[in-house]
Each structure stands twice: as structure tokens, then as C-alpha cells.
Amino acid sequence: MAKYSWSRLMFFMTLVMVLALAACGGGSSEEESTEENSGDSGGEESTEEGGSEGEDDSASAEEIYNYEDFNQVASNDGEPTGEGTLKVGLTSDTPFEGTLNFNLYQGNPDFEVISLFDEPLLTxxxxxxxxxxxxxxxxxxxxxxxxxxxxxxxxxxxxxxxxxxxxxxxxxxxxxxxxxxxxxxxxxxxxxxxxxxxxxxxxxxxxxxxxxxxxxxxxxxxxxxxxxxxxxxxxxxxxxxxxYEGVEIADMAEAPQTRENPLGFGPYKVDSVTPGEAVVMTKFEDYWRGEPQLDGIELSVVSPSSVANALETGESDVAINFPTDQFPDVSEMEGVEWLANIEGAYTYIGFKLGDWNEEEGRVDYKPEEKKMGDKELRRAMWHAMDNDAIGERFYNGLRWKATTLITPYHEAWHNDEVEVPEYDPEKAKQILDEAGYEDTDGDGFRENPEGEPLEINFASMSGGDIAEPLTNYYIQSWKDIGLNVQLTNGRLIEFNTFYDMVENDHEDIDIYQGAWGVGSDVDPYGLYGPDVSFNYPRYATEESTELMERGNSPEAFDTEKRKEIYNEWQALMVDEMPVIPTLYRAEVEPVNERVVNYGIEIGHNEETLPYQWGVTE
The missing domain is CATH 3.90.76.10 (Dipeptide-binding Protein; Domain 1)
Known part of the structure; x- marks a missing residue:
């Protein structure tokens, strides 16, 4: 299995959504915050991320990229020397926590460390x-x-x-x-x-x-x-x-067996741990697949502000979680090859269509009582957004227009035949006119069909250079079709406060901007099920629930049947649009040109397993 499927894939595969959230709350890049809670495998476990990352608005003047034009495997086809040390930079503005066991860790930085000395039993x-x-x-x-x-x-x-x-x-x-x-x-x-x-x-x-x-x-x-x-x-x-003999289960996460001398069976074993900063690993000659091609691996935490310099000077051969926003400025760096692949995530605009019933542990879906309950209003707002332009202007093409809630990351399950609202402001205006949203008082903004003022409160998260211009872009796009959309609290909201408000269905939030990381299983129930607290739009219908339950039932062991069910669910969600998917995304990863047999492709590839990694000099 390539590095992507062993490391990134197994991380996304274990993203949990039954516990507290942690994600990109701002900073210089989308990858800057790495405390994504993780847990069991399965598509329903996902992590909500902030919708505002740190790419610079100047992207519009730069080259537009397509991740499909990049290699997924390092092109150096030389023979590894069988010696040498691979220097891995873990891009993070915080230390790794140091819970170095797959069963116990919580944050992504720890996961990246563990993946270098341990591995899954299953591929x-x-x-x-x-x-x-x-x-x-x-x-x-x-x-x-x-x-x-x-x-x-x-x-x-x-x-x-x-x-x-x-x-x-x-x-x-x-x-x-x-x-x-x-x-x-x-x-x-x-x-x-x-x-x-x-x-x-x-x-x-x-x-x-x-x-x-x-x-x-x-x-x-x-x-x-x-x-x-x-x-x-x-x-x-x-x-x-x-x-762990003699260690109480309650104490395992803090035990020396986890933090000081962690044990695995991967191609490299831990020699020393500098808490939160570095891990030195050496070749494990009895590795079950064969002898590793390096003497060892040295991992160290590198801040986002200095990671490019670490690559340029050779301090790092590989940079995990490289900030995508920095790529255009360093894409021509000598001695470095850039790999890219699709990332298991999507950003979206969510509409509040109900409330969470804490006592009964279920969604109370009541669109008739909510400001955004009219799907024609939501449809018009979708037509007003030019997400193709956003992907190019703010993300240099490394994000692009999303269509359905099952992403191309799950290529076999993504329904690319579903028709979604295209960018068409005039069509949006026509929809609103026909639905009875008219400007009756001449102030430039439409009233609702009952003739009452319509002010839509939009919650968006602070953080990074792009947060404000991207939010303003959406607000202006909706203003252009006559909708009065205002920022909740009159400003961008800090990460923790934002999620407190979204999770608690705050009365001052009608719509919000967020993102989800998806798991290995395509099952969307854990985000949109009627008894799931992470169903933030508070959307639940019999049709949607039945389709999701059928998609993970014994009848769905027939792959073609399961695809048919999820195709129907994707089409339903485009029609109902409790959320509007806005952008899919890609990741880029730099690799020193001396490195061989290193890849970030999805799926098992014997030739790019970590024990095959090597250097030619």
C-alpha cells in the first residue's frame, strides 16, 4: 500500500464523529490545525473542518493547477542504496501530543508518527x-x-x-x-x-x-x-x-509504553522520542515483508512558516501536511518533486432546517418553521455561487466545484451524472420571483412571500487571509440576486465559538460555512442520519433515511445494488439541498528528488510500501 493509503487513508478511515470536534480553525493554511479527532473506521466517521483556510487572495493572478497533472509516485526510478536516512518533516504549528499507539491516539500529528513504525494488519x-x-x-x-x-x-x-x-x-x-x-x-x-x-x-x-x-x-x-x-x-x-502487561487500561494513554518506548511491527522501530518534537527510528531487519531500504527515518516537527526552507536546504526530504496555499510560491523549487492527489473532504454551505432533540437523541426536522425551509430559496442561492471561479481565484485550481455529497475521492460511488444548479444569477432571480420573494419596499432586498423582511444570518469562521474575502464573495453573490445576507454577530466567528453555536442550533444562525473530511466507507449516515448529532442542518426525511439504511444493509452487499442506492440518495440530496457542496479539494506533497519508491496514491501498491522507500544518494 502506498503512503497515501497507509497513512492518509488509514487516518481518514479512522476519523470519528461521535466525539468532540477539532479541525482547521484558521492560521496560514488549511493543514495548519491538525487536531482532527479520530476513531473507528467507516464512512460515517468524519471530522468537521473550518470553512476558512489561509490561502492568499492573490491566487487569481497565478497559474491554475489540476491535481491530475501531477505524479502520485516519485519519478526517480533509480535503485535505492539500501542505506541512508529519510528526513521527514511533519508540518505543524504545535507539538505532536505523543500518544503513540493506534488504539489510543487522538490527533493527526500522532497518527503520522505512528504510521512510520507501525502499520495496519489489513490492506x-x-x-x-x-x-x-x-x-x-x-x-x-x-x-x-x-x-x-x-x-x-x-x-x-x-x-x-x-x-x-x-x-x-x-x-x-x-x-x-x-x-x-x-x-x-x-x-x-x-x-x-x-x-x-x-x-x-x-x-x-x-x-x-x-x-x-x-x-x-x-x-x-x-x-x-x-x-x-x-x-x-x-x-x-x-x-x-x-x-502493556501490568498497565491499567485507564492509564495506557499516559504510560511510558505509549509515550517513551512505543512498540510496533512496521519496517522501522523507535529508538528515541523527543516529546512533541522528534522521533528517531532505525531499520527493523526482521520486518515481515523483507528488509527495509533505509538505515532509518528521522521525523521532526516543522512549522508551516519554515517548511519550505527546510525542503530547500535539505533539512526535510518529505513534508507531510504541506500547506497547499504555499505551493504556487515554491512550485519551482530545485531538487523537489511535487506529488498530488485528491483529498477525502468537501466544503459546503449548510442550512438550518430543524433542531437537535437532546432528550430523545434525534433531529427535529421542521422546515416549515425555519427561515431557510423553502428549498426554492436554497436553490436560488446555489445558482448565485460561482464555485468554479472560487476554486481558481482562491485555490489555484487545487479546489474545484463540488456537485454531490459523495465525493470523487470515492470514485466508484460518486455520481457524476447528477444535474446540479449551475452558476446563473438570472436563473436565481427568476426562481425567487416565481417563489414570491420580491422587493416590496424598494430597499434593494427581497421580502419573503408573506411580505416580511428577510434577513439571512450567515455564520462563517475566522482564520487566515482567505476567510474574509471568501465570505464576502458569497455574501455579495447573494446580495446580487436581492438577498439580504448578514454575518452572524456582524463578524467572522472564532473556531470554538463557531462550533458551539452551530452544534447548539443558535437562533442567530440560518446558514453556515463548513467542511467535512470523509471516511473510507462511503456510507453517509453518520453525517445525515436522523439520530446523529453531527447532522448539523437538522435534516431528516423518511426517504433519505430509508436510502441510507438500505445502503448499509445486507442487500447492499451486492456492489451494483449499493451504487444504485447511493446514486439515488445523491440525487435526492441535490433536489432537497439541506446543504450545498461547494468545493472538492486536492493535496500536494513535496518529495526530494533523491527519494525513490514513495507515493501518495490510493490503494495497496507493493512497490511504494514504506519498507521500499529509499534514497539514491
Whole structure:
């Protein structure tokens, strides 16, 4: 599996949406804030990001790029020397937290560190389906709702201990334990496992649905099998039980075994950790796939303001989370090749169409009571936005017009045949006229069909050079069709306050600007389900819910049937438009030209696995 699918993909695959949010709240770039909460795998786990990143408005005068024109794999085809050190710069304006275990970490910087010395047991293809190319294989039996997991023999932890299937089972036992200090364990891959919920509640001493057959084999029994299980639902990581012997589960995240001497079974093992700043790793010669092609890897945190200089001077060979906004200024840097790929995320405009019922844990969808409840009003606002121009002006083409809520990142599931409202201000005006929104008092702004003043409160987040001009662009676009859209609180809102207001359905928010990172599974239920608190528009209809439930039901094990269901759901959401997707996005990653066998493609690629990374000088 390439670096993208091992690192970025597994991160997006584990994004959680059952806990507190953390995301891009501003700064110099979209990647500047890296504290994205993560947890179980599955498409419903996603992380809300700020809609205002730090690209400079001057992009309109610069070259327009298309991520498809970039390589996804380093073009240096030389033979690796088998020696040398790869210097990895982790772009971040904050230290990494240091919870260096896949089962326990929370922030993206920690994930990037862990991915260099540990790895998932399961691999994925380009369609985000688990494959049997990893250290562990699986076999699904739909007749009795079981999955048999078989660990390859000869897998060794960095301390020389042999891995067994018990180490995989131990991950479930830790995550499901009532004292577990982490953020995982709330999705189908766990909750559909027989006996898991009883174990989680403290009513059982073990998970009844797990049967260990021998040192290499375990059979998991589920209450039902959902398609999401094979698209990230199975937990993909082992946890060395012997390494944590004597450590209480509640104390694991802070234990020396996690922070000072973390253990994995990847191609490089940790030699030393400088808390929050650096990690030195050396070759693990007993790595199960073969001998790594480097003597070691040195990771260090590099601030966004100095990452370009670190690349230019050779202080970093690779820069993870490179700020996309800096790319146009350094695209011609000597000795560096730029890779690019689509990113699993989209930005959007959301409309408040109901409220969250905390007591009953569900959405109260009541568009008839909400200012934005008329979908013709929402449709007109979509026609007023020129998102193609925004992608070029503010993002140099590295973001582009979005269409549906299943992005091209899920290429096999994205419905590119859905017709969406095109940029057409005159059409927008016509829609409003026909729906009864007219300027009856001559002030330049339309009243609602009842003749009452219509003032739309728009919440947008502060942070970065682009936040204000982008927000003003949208406001002006809507003003041009006669809509009086005003900033909530009269200003851009700080990150924490913004999300407090959005989550609590503040009365001063009619529409808001945000973004979602998507998981490996295409299932959108976790963002738009009727009993999901992250359903911020508070949209819930029987038709939408039925389609999403069918999309993750036994009938959807037929891939073509599942595509048909999600195509129908995408079309429904364009018609209903509780949110308007605005932009899809790409990432760029710089790689020193001396580096070989390094890639950011999606899906398993044996030739660009981390143990194949090397240098030619």
C-alpha cells in the first residue's frame, strides 16, 4: 500500500464523529490545525473542518493547477542504496501530543508518527475495500454472520516477541473496556459484534462474539453483517498485549509504553522520542515483508512558516501536511518533486432546517418553521455561487466545484451524472420571483412571500487571509440576486465559538460555512442520519433515511445494488439541498528528488510500501 493509503487513508478511515470536534480553525493554511479527532473506521466517521483556510487572495493572478497533472509516485526510478536516512518533516504549528499507539491516539500529528513504525494488519484497494494483502487475512461467511481472521505466521514485534491473534483481539478488549480512555468503539465494526455492547457496559468480562481458535486464528460473530464492515469497519490494528502487561487500561494513554518506548511491527522501530518534537527510528531487519531500504527515518516537527526552507536546504526530504496555499510560491523549487492527489473532504454551505432533540437523541426536522425551509430559496442561492471561479481565484485550481455529497475521492460511488444548479444569477432571480420573494419596499432586498423582511444570518469562521474575502464573495453573490445576507454577530466567528453555536442550533444562525473530511466507507449516515448529532442542518426525511439504511444493509452487499442506492440518495440530496457542496479539494506533497519508491496514491501498491522507500544518494 502506498503512503497515501497507509497513512492518509488509514487516518481518514479512522476519523470519528461521535466525539468532540477539532479541525482547521484558521492560521496560514488549511493543514495548519491538525487536531482532527479520530476513531473507528467507516464512512460515517468524519471530522468537521473550518470553512476558512489561509490561502492568499492573490491566487487569481497565478497559474491554475489540476491535481491530475501531477505524479502520485516519485519519478526517480533509480535503485535505492539500501542505506541512508529519510528526513521527514511533519508540518505543524504545535507539538505532536505523543500518544503513540493506534488504539489510543487522538490527533493527526500522532497518527503520522505512528504510521512510520507501525502499520495496519489489513490492506485496502482503490475502492476502499479491505483486501487480503496484509499481515492478516479475513473470510466472510454471510450464512452465519461470521468473519474468520487469520494472522500470518512469523510476524514479530519490534522487541522480538511473536505476534499472535490474541494481540488483535486485545485491541477490541481494550477499546471496548469501560475504562478505555480513547475515542473509538462506537461504530458498526464494534457495536455489531456479539457481546460487545454488554462488555462495553461492564455487564460481561469478555466479548462473547470473539472465539480464539489458535495462535493465528479467531472467529468473530456479528449480530448482522453490514457492507461497511469490509470498507473500514473491521478494526485494522493489533496491540501488543505483553508490552502493556501490568498497565491499567485507564492509564495506557499516559504510560511510558505509549509515550517513551512505543512498540510496533512496521519496517522501522523507535529508538528515541523527543516529546512533541522528534522521533528517531532505525531499520527493523526482521520486518515481515523483507528488509527495509533505509538505515532509518528521522521525523521532526516543522512549522508551516519554515517548511519550505527546510525542503530547500535539505533539512526535510518529505513534508507531510504541506500547506497547499504555499505551493504556487515554491512550485519551482530545485531538487523537489511535487506529488498530488485528491483529498477525502468537501466544503459546503449548510442550512438550518430543524433542531437537535437532546432528550430523545434525534433531529427535529421542521422546515416549515425555519427561515431557510423553502428549498426554492436554497436553490436560488446555489445558482448565485460561482464555485468554479472560487476554486481558481482562491485555490489555484487545487479546489474545484463540488456537485454531490459523495465525493470523487470515492470514485466508484460518486455520481457524476447528477444535474446540479449551475452558476446563473438570472436563473436565481427568476426562481425567487416565481417563489414570491420580491422587493416590496424598494430597499434593494427581497421580502419573503408573506411580505416580511428577510434577513439571512450567515455564520462563517475566522482564520487566515482567505476567510474574509471568501465570505464576502458569497455574501455579495447573494446580495446580487436581492438577498439580504448578514454575518452572524456582524463578524467572522472564532473556531470554538463557531462550533458551539452551530452544534447548539443558535437562533442567530440560518446558514453556515463548513467542511467535512470523509471516511473510507462511503456510507453517509453518520453525517445525515436522523439520530446523529453531527447532522448539523437538522435534516431528516423518511426517504433519505430509508436510502441510507438500505445502503448499509445486507442487500447492499451486492456492489451494483449499493451504487444504485447511493446514486439515488445523491440525487435526492441535490433536489432537497439541506446543504450545498461547494468545493472538492486536492493535496500536494513535496518529495526530494533523491527519494525513490514513495507515493501518495490510493490503494495497496507493493512497490511504494514504506519498507521500499529509499534514497539514491
Amino acid at each position: 485496502m484497494d482503490e475502492d476502499f475495500q479491505y483486501t487480503n494483502d496484509g499481515a492478516m487475512q479475513f473470510e466472510v461467511n454471510q450464512d452465519d454472520n461470521t468473519v474468520t481472521f487469520t494472522l500470518q505466521e512469523g510476524i514479530t514485534w519490534h522487541d522480538g516477541e511473536t505476534m499472535t491473534i490474541e494481540d488483535y483481539v486485545y485491541s477490541y478488549e481494550v477499546i471496548g473496556h469501560p475504562d478505555y480512555p480513547g475515542i473509538r468503539g462506537a461504530t458498526d465494526g464494534f457495536t455489531l459484534l456479539e457481546g460487545y455492547n454488554e462488555y462495553k457496559a461492564g455487564d460481561a468480562d469478555s466479548i462473547s462474539g470473539i472465539e480464539v481458535v489458535d495462535d493465528q486464528t479467531a472467529v468473530f460473530t456479528y449480530t448482522e453483517l453490514a457492507p461497511s464492515l469490509t470498507a473500514g469497519g473491521f478494526w485494522a490494528y493489533a496491540m501488543p498485549e505483553h508490552h
